[in-house]
Structure formats: C-alpha cells, structure tokens
Amino acid sequence: MEYIPQIIFALILIAGVGYFTSNIRKMIRNIKLGREVDRSDNKKERWAQMARIALGQSKMVRRPVAGFLHVVVYVGFVIINIEVLEIIIDGLFGTHRIFAPYLGGVYDFLIGTFEILALLVLVTVVVFWIRRNAMNIKRFTMGELKGWPKNDANYILYFEVVLMSLFLIMNATDFILQTRGVEGYAHAGEIFGSFPVSQYVAVFFETMTDSTLIIIERAAWWIHIVGILIFLNYLYWSKHLHIMLAFPNVYFAKLKPKGQFTNMEAVTAEVKLMMDPDADPFAAPDPAAMEEEPASLGASDIFDLDQVQLLNAYTCTECGRCTSECPANITGKKLSPRAIMMKTRDRLEEVGAVINKEGEWKDDGKKLLNDHITTEELWACTTCNACVEACPIGIDPLSIIMDMRRYLVLENSAAPTDLNNALTNIENNGAPWPYNQMDRLNWADEL
Amino acid sequence: MSELIKVPTAAEFIAQGKTPEVLFWVGCSGSFDDRSKKITKAFVKLLNKAGVEFAVLGAEESCTGDPAKRAGNEFLFQMQAMMNIEVLNGYEIKKIVTACPHCFNTLKNEYPELGGNYEVIHHTSFLKDLIANEKLTISGGKFKGKKITYHDPCYLGRANEIYEAPRELIEKLDAALVEMKRSKRNGLCCGAGGAQMFKEPEPGNKDINIERTEEALDTGAEVIAAACPFCNTMMSDGIKAAEKEGKVEVLDIAEMIASAEDL
Incomplete structure (x- = not known):
C-alpha cells in the first residue's frame, strides 16, 4: 500500500511525457512535409549564433524593458527546472529532498536561489499581464491576436503564477513541518534547504495542525508537478513552443547577408540551356529528370516551403516585434509578418490534422495561398528585412513572402499590372522604364 | 566646368589594351532618371578628381535584375544576371563600384552563384577609402x-x-x-x-x-x-x-x- 503514491506518480509521469513525445513526433512529421534544405554548413558559426542569440538572448534585450523582463522569466524557468529533477526523483522513490545530504550547503544556496527566482518570475509575470492586457501596446492588441492567440498568451501567464505559487506554498509548509520535526520531513534536527521567500509565506500556515499542513504540502507538491506535466503538453498547442524550438531555429537560421535571396537552381538550369548556343532544342530530355514530378516554382502551400521555414512557423512566439517594425504594417497595409508565420502554422496544423485522421495526406482543396495568405499581403512587402532583423529568434518571414511571390509570378503570371509593365521593360530594353538601352550613357554628355 | 570630363567605356579600355582599375556600375536609375543622373555625375566628378582609372559599360550595361528577383520573377532575373556576367567576365572585370545599393547587393551577393565573382563596393565605402588614402580631400x-x-x-x-x-x-x-x-x-x-x-x-x-x-x-x-x-x-x-x-x-x-x- 505504501508504494501507491509512487506508482501513481510514475504512471502520471509516463503518460505526461508519452503524450508530449507523441505530439512532438507529429510536429517533426509535419515539418518534414517541407522541402529539404541543406543547413549543415558552418557548424561552428551556427553553434556560436545559437549560444549568442538563443541561449544568450542577445536580440531580446534590444528592447530593454521587454528584454529584461523576459530574461528574468527565462533564467527563472531554466534554473528552477533543476528543482523539478529533484521533485521527480522524490516522487518516484518516495524520498524527501534527496539532493540535500549530497549537496550540503550548496543545496541550501540552490533552494534559496530558486525561491528568489520564483518570486521574481511572479512579479515579472504580473508586469507581463499588465503590458498585454492593460497598456494598449499595439502589437498585443491588433486584429491577428484576437481570440485564441490572446487567450493562449494569458493562459501561459496564469500557468506561471499558479506553478510559482505552488512551489512557494510547498516550500513554506515543508519548512514548518521540518521545523516541527514531523515524521517524513524530519532529518535529525537538520533543516534541508533555505527559505528566504517562503518563510514569509509560512506565516499564514503556522497556526495549522501537522495533519492539515501535510495535506497542503502534499497537495501543493502534486498539483505543482502535475501542473508542469500539463504545461509541457500544452506547449504543442501554444505559441509557447519557442522555449524548446528557439534553439534549433536559431541554429538553422540563415547566415548569409540578409539581402541575399535564394538562387532557384531549377531556373538556372533552364536559363543556361536557353543561353547555350550549342544546346539542341529538340534533344530528348534526360530520363532521370523525367521520372521526378517537376516541383512547382515558388510556394503555394506548405509542401513547397522548406523545412526551416516550417520550423520557423512552429517556433514563432507571436511577440509581434516583426510587425511593429514592418513599414507596410506601420502604414496600415494588410501585411503583418507575424500573421504570415501564424497562418503558415495554421495551415501546417490543418494539413497535419488530415494526416492524423486519414493516415496520409489527402488533398483538402485548400492551400496556404489565398485560403490563408492573400496576394494583397504578399505584394505589400518592400523586402526591407526589418522583420528578419527584429525577430529575437531568427525567424525569416520574408523568405516565405518571396517564395509565394515567386509562385504567383512564375506559375500564375499574376503580378500586379504596373509591376508587369516594369518587368516587360526590363525584358525588352534592360531597364524598368521604357528607355532605349543605347541611351544609357547619354548622361555623360551633360557633364 | 571648363575641363571636359571623359567617361571611358570598358570597350575603349580593351581597345587600348588596358583594363580599368574599377568598373563604375551606373544602374538604371543613375542612367535614366533625371534626379539620379545628378548623383551619377557628381560621383564621376569625384572619381575624376581622385584620379581613379574607371570605366563604365555604357550601352552594354543592363538592369541587374534586382526588381525582377524581388518581384518574384526569378527567370527574368537570371536572364539579366547571366547576360551581365557574360559582359563583365568578357572584360575581365574584377572590381565594381556602384552608387545604387540594389545593384550593389545583387552584384555582390546574388551574382556569384551564377558565375559572376567580383569585389563589389558601394560608392560611400569607395569614397571613404579614397579619403583615407588621401586621394580625395x-x-x-x-x-x-x-x-x-x-x-x-x-x-x-x-x-x-x-x-x-x-x-x-x-x-x-x-x-x-x-x-x-x-x-x-x-x-x-x-x-x-x-x-x-x-x-x-x-x-x-x-x-x-x-x-x-x-x-x-x-x-x-x-x-x-x-x-x-x-x-x-x-x-x-x-x-x-x-x-x-x-x-x-x-x-x-x-x-x-x-x-x-x-x-
């Protein structure tokens, strides 16, 4: 009988981690629906970039207020997780603060640090809530955040408040039980841990009986660890996946100059053939090339995007820094780089749901283009890279916009009319305006 | 200006058996737009004053393809790029200066993959170097x-x-x-x-x-x-x-x- 709590705990742990793993596998499956892209180059530079931008939060702090607050929650989250390890071991083996005897004074220091961080996280989360809900900051209130995205952001804040409070209540009651020498908590007069924050919380519990305290301590302990497992499983459905994906996302981010757009190899082959005077226009095509179905030029759906772009979509935290820097959005156009990422993820999930249901992909008659992202959004982009520069975790909305423009022009010949005129001019006379190429040097006569 | 400023073409250099120190890529706007032509002329005057042996492509220059690429027309972009690369490589151009950041970006970053490898410099960096080397005060x-x-x-x-x-x-x-x-x-x-x-x-x-x-x-x-x-x-x-x-x-x-x- 005495092992029942441990068995229950083990079952909950397995279920929590298992369900999370199965969702992550679905996510990886979905990402792999995209085209392969080779980012195996410059490993050293990529690790350095990940250390600087993801681990070191260097781009977060470019906005000092939000950046500083985020660093508090980030550091709190990472460090308090060390305690979760102890909680899991205690839960599995029915022990009490198993690390304490091994770590001695260091243990007291660690628990003290966790408590101070937990308090800081609590305060920060309250400030975050106020910023998001009461301060009318445009990137948190604009259209695309209405409904689920706004609720999602708030749910995470509530989660944090509950988890941090439970952690402190657990420590406060545990502290009193240890001081009273109650069985299961007593360690020969020694107190395990130091409680710089929860000793003040303990004031509210001091008058309670031992048995009440044990119930509160156990309840706080159980709700806390189960809460963490629920939070873990909530991630997949939330914008909060960035706490894991930011790292690979930054690792795989583009290292080339921002102005360098990808070269389309398929087009290069064709153009070379066109310009080769020795090419035989009637030659039978290479049989190897015939076997593969010709890939579409540009992107109209998630299958045409590459895997890094799809990873970008899952990683996006919807902070809206990109949109708040976008010249098109600032001047009231429909384009929002954040919405481009959100819609890409929505479409990816839509496709994933079909695969979950049918066992394989069956055309649902929808596409990313038009059903999610409109041409009006795509044509409003100035390709200025402000969104790419603004993203704290290396997301590239511009590359998706460009791939979709390519589809519109190369597959559908659907550029806006005035733009088509400029392109026709380039084709005919080598300039976007209708001037004769022979007149290019006329300015020299005016010197 | 009493002194006549000559703007030699790469073809003229080759005809004399010489290669220019640097090619000035004028760009469409700098060639045709009345406002931008003033920038082109001002820059040429500075090159002339600093004694830089430069050439232009003149009528052999064509749009780099930047607007085509950003508009999504990769096909037109690559056509333009390959034509320009053929001309530039034909003249054995190694170094290019341009006053247009769009031409600069395309020539520097997007031409190498299509066979055009040059040292490409924006005119502000070029002028800065001329001053640092005391060729221009x-x-x-x-x-x-x-x-x-x-x-x-x-x-x-x-x-x-x-x-x-x-x-x-x-x-x-x-x-x-x-x-x-x-x-x-x-x-x-x-x-x-x-x-x-x-x-x-x-x-x-x-x-x-x-x-x-x-x-x-x-x-x-x-x-x-x-x-x-x-x-x-x-x-x-x-x-x-x-x-x-x-x-x-x-x-x-x-x-x-x-x-x-x-x-």
Whole structure:
C-alpha cells in the first residue's frame, strides 16, 4: 500500500511525457512535409549564433524593458527546472529532498536561489499581464491576436503564477513541518534547504495542525508537478513552443547577408540551356529528370516551403516585434509578418490534422495561398528585412513572402499590372522604364 | 566646368589594351532618371578628381535584375544576371563600384552563384577609402555645422550591414549628424524596395515615404542625406508632399561631397 503514491506518480509521469513525445513526433512529421534544405554548413558559426542569440538572448534585450523582463522569466524557468529533477526523483522513490545530504550547503544556496527566482518570475509575470492586457501596446492588441492567440498568451501567464505559487506554498509548509520535526520531513534536527521567500509565506500556515499542513504540502507538491506535466503538453498547442524550438531555429537560421535571396537552381538550369548556343532544342530530355514530378516554382502551400521555414512557423512566439517594425504594417497595409508565420502554422496544423485522421495526406482543396495568405499581403512587402532583423529568434518571414511571390509570378503570371509593365521593360530594353538601352550613357554628355 | 570630363567605356579600355582599375556600375536609375543622373555625375566628378582609372559599360550595361528577383520573377532575373556576367567576365572585370545599393547587393551577393565573382563596393565605402588614402580631400564647405540626418537604405544597411561608411563621410563634411528615431539596423524603409518603386502601394492609411520623411523632418535637419537613388526619389517626393521644398534638401552623399568641393 505504501508504494501507491509512487506508482501513481510514475504512471502520471509516463503518460505526461508519452503524450508530449507523441505530439512532438507529429510536429517533426509535419515539418518534414517541407522541402529539404541543406543547413549543415558552418557548424561552428551556427553553434556560436545559437549560444549568442538563443541561449544568450542577445536580440531580446534590444528592447530593454521587454528584454529584461523576459530574461528574468527565462533564467527563472531554466534554473528552477533543476528543482523539478529533484521533485521527480522524490516522487518516484518516495524520498524527501534527496539532493540535500549530497549537496550540503550548496543545496541550501540552490533552494534559496530558486525561491528568489520564483518570486521574481511572479512579479515579472504580473508586469507581463499588465503590458498585454492593460497598456494598449499595439502589437498585443491588433486584429491577428484576437481570440485564441490572446487567450493562449494569458493562459501561459496564469500557468506561471499558479506553478510559482505552488512551489512557494510547498516550500513554506515543508519548512514548518521540518521545523516541527514531523515524521517524513524530519532529518535529525537538520533543516534541508533555505527559505528566504517562503518563510514569509509560512506565516499564514503556522497556526495549522501537522495533519492539515501535510495535506497542503502534499497537495501543493502534486498539483505543482502535475501542473508542469500539463504545461509541457500544452506547449504543442501554444505559441509557447519557442522555449524548446528557439534553439534549433536559431541554429538553422540563415547566415548569409540578409539581402541575399535564394538562387532557384531549377531556373538556372533552364536559363543556361536557353543561353547555350550549342544546346539542341529538340534533344530528348534526360530520363532521370523525367521520372521526378517537376516541383512547382515558388510556394503555394506548405509542401513547397522548406523545412526551416516550417520550423520557423512552429517556433514563432507571436511577440509581434516583426510587425511593429514592418513599414507596410506601420502604414496600415494588410501585411503583418507575424500573421504570415501564424497562418503558415495554421495551415501546417490543418494539413497535419488530415494526416492524423486519414493516415496520409489527402488533398483538402485548400492551400496556404489565398485560403490563408492573400496576394494583397504578399505584394505589400518592400523586402526591407526589418522583420528578419527584429525577430529575437531568427525567424525569416520574408523568405516565405518571396517564395509565394515567386509562385504567383512564375506559375500564375499574376503580378500586379504596373509591376508587369516594369518587368516587360526590363525584358525588352534592360531597364524598368521604357528607355532605349543605347541611351544609357547619354548622361555623360551633360557633364 | 571648363575641363571636359571623359567617361571611358570598358570597350575603349580593351581597345587600348588596358583594363580599368574599377568598373563604375551606373544602374538604371543613375542612367535614366533625371534626379539620379545628378548623383551619377557628381560621383564621376569625384572619381575624376581622385584620379581613379574607371570605366563604365555604357550601352552594354543592363538592369541587374534586382526588381525582377524581388518581384518574384526569378527567370527574368537570371536572364539579366547571366547576360551581365557574360559582359563583365568578357572584360575581365574584377572590381565594381556602384552608387545604387540594389545593384550593389545583387552584384555582390546574388551574382556569384551564377558565375559572376567580383569585389563589389558601394560608392560611400569607395569614397571613404579614397579619403583615407588621401586621394580625395574633403572639407565641410557649405555643409559646415549644418544639421544633417542620414537615411539608411535597406539594401545597404540591414541587407549588408554597412552603416558607418556613409556616416563617416557626413562627419568629414563637418556637418552635425542627427539620427532619426529609427536608424541603422532599425531604419525604416523608404517604401521603394522589393520592386514597390514600380507599382502602386496596397491600400493603407499612409504612404511609407511620407511616414519616413516626417520622421526625417522631426529631426529638424536641413539636409536628408541618402545613399540610394530610389530612397532619394522617395524622400524627395515626401518633401514635396510635406511642402518643404526649398527648405529641406534630399542629397546623395556623393553630391554633398562634390558640391562641398565646388565640383
């Protein structure tokens, strides 16, 4: 009988981690629906970039207020997780603060640090809530955040408040039980841990009986660890996946100059053939090339995007820094780089749901283009890279916009009319305006 | 100017059995647009004064394909690129200078994959080097003490991380450089990039160039320094819309240096 709590705990742990793993596998499956892209180059530079931008939060702090607050929650989250390890071991083996005897004074220091961080996280989360809900900051209130995205952001804040409070209540009651020498908590007069924050919380519990305290301590302990497992499983459905994906996302981010757009190899082959005077226009095509179905030029759906772009979509935290820097959005156009990422993820999930249901992909008659992202959004982009520069975790909305423009022009010949005129001019006379190429040097006569 | 400035073509160099030190890539705007031609001429005067042996392609130059690529027409872009690369490689060009950040970015970053490998320099970096090597001297002249703000072109700044060369030149003019609220990597686009120059903007509540010009005017600057012919056009239009013509000037940095030197 005495092992029942441990068995229950083990079952909950397995279920929590298992369900999370199965969702992550679905996510990886979905990402792999995209085209392969080779980012195996410059490993050293990529690790350095990940250390600087993801681990070191260097781009977060470019906005000092939000950046500083985020660093508090980030550091709190990472460090308090060390305690979760102890909680899991205690839960599995029915022990009490198993690390304490091994770590001695260091243990007291660690628990003290966790408590101070937990308090800081609590305060920060309250400030975050106020910023998001009461301060009318445009990137948190604009259209695309209405409904689920706004609720999602708030749910995470509530989660944090509950988890941090439970952690402190657990420590406060545990502290009193240890001081009273109650069985299961007593360690020969020694107190395990130091409680710089929860000793003040303990004031509210001091008058309670031992048995009440044990119930509160156990309840706080159980709700806390189960809460963490629920939070873990909530991630997949939330914008909060960035706490894991930011790292690979930054690792795989583009290292080339921002102005360098990808070269389309398929087009290069064709153009070379066109310009080769020795090419035989009637030659039978290479049989190897015939076997593969010709890939579409540009992107109209998630299958045409590459895997890094799809990873970008899952990683996006919807902070809206990109949109708040976008010249098109600032001047009231429909384009929002954040919405481009959100819609890409929505479409990816839509496709994933079909695969979950049918066992394989069956055309649902929808596409990313038009059903999610409109041409009006795509044509409003100035390709200025402000969104790419603004993203704290290396997301590239511009590359998706460009791939979709390519589809519109190369597959559908659907550029806006005035733009088509400029392109026709380039084709005919080598300039976007209708001037004769022979007149290019006329300015020299005016010197 | 009494002294006639000659603008030799690469073909003329080859005919004399010589190769130019550097090729000046003029670009479509610099070749045809009346406002941009002034930038081209100012830069040529500076090259001439510094004794740089440069050539242009003249009628053999064609659009780099930048607007085609950003508009999504990769096919047209690569056609343009390969034609230009054939010409450039034919003349064994190794070094290119250009006053257009769009041409700069395309030639520098997007031509190598198609067989065009050159050292490509933006004219602000080139002028900075000429001054550092004492081939060109500049003094403040009419800009001394004037309040000047600098607008970062996206394809020079964010796209290629060149923020300092243009600013150093402005400081060499003894001008008082004032920064706009959004500058350097946070600089706001003028609205022309990504082939927007050649189409009507999508519906919104403001044109991007108006937003940016207002920000420039907020600094109280008398001159908006630009380093891109398209930004120049957009900001000049913004000045007209704000009815500040004659009060605030939009000038390319090459024009500023040339006029400070009375060229």
